[in-house]
Amino acid sequence: MAQDRVEAVERALRILEAFDSSQEHFTLAELAQATGYYKSTLLRLLGSLERHDYVQRGDDSRWRLGGSPSRLARRHAPSQWLATRLQPLLDRMASETGETAALLEVQAGCVECRLVALPDNALRHELRPGQRWTSASTEDPRPALPGGTMGYRALETPAATPLHWLTLSGPASRLTPSRAGRCLDKALATLRPSEEMTT
Known part of the structure; x- marks a missing residue:
């Protein structure tokens, strides 16, 4: 139901969906293009996702999926x-x-x-x-x-x-x-x- 939506959660999930691709690493600009979000918004959301290991930032500043999605997938x-x-x-x-x-x-x-x-x-x-x-x-x-x-x-x-x-x-x-x-x-x-x- 529309009233049950939490905007920040919806946005974080949209970011994770962007990783459902043959491409394994994304620059911030590529994620902005894939999601339609401003880079400043992306950085805040990615920071939260990174803290819980849903995404990881490499030394090259590109983003990839972290360990949490795989850990949860093993439950199913x-x-x-x-x-x-x-x-x-x-x-x-x-x-x-x-x-x-x-x-x-x-x-x-x-x-x-x-x-x-x-x-x-x-x-x-x-x-x-x-x-x-x-x-x-x-x-x-x-x-x-x-x-x-x-x-x-x-x-x-x-x-x-x-x-x-x-x-x-x-x-x-x-x-x-x-x-x-x-x-x-x-x-x-x-x-x-x-x-x-x-x-």
Whole structure:
């Protein structure tokens, strides 16, 4: 409700939302452009956020997320089955293919990255747990990937539970759709059907 809004909190949250980007560090000018706030207003809000470790200021005066968002995110971590069964699978896929392996969850037209394993390659598709985007359709969880490819396979899920997709993504010059599909099919074959999403 509008009367329940606290303006300073709304502004601080808008600043944190600006960090939901592939860009990891921001100058004060970049944050001002992203939020529409004056630099003087930003500095006051960033000071409060910094004291509680929601943001950190580097030696280069650029701002990045602090440790508190990750600490709170762990309170809403994926289920034990996802963490113990799928994360090792994603790690193995990323190691064997040199590409980014991820588990995506789709609810109400919104896709969220739940788990990810990044390869050591400098040229790769960057994904982060908690990253979100709008899905093109219920059958296609991919984000916009200029110059990139994402293969995807649905996991079997019980009724009334969110849809989950196993994905493999990387530069189109290196990862073809057919290669991504073969790798995903091989990964899914290692999961017993009764195991897929029985949390």
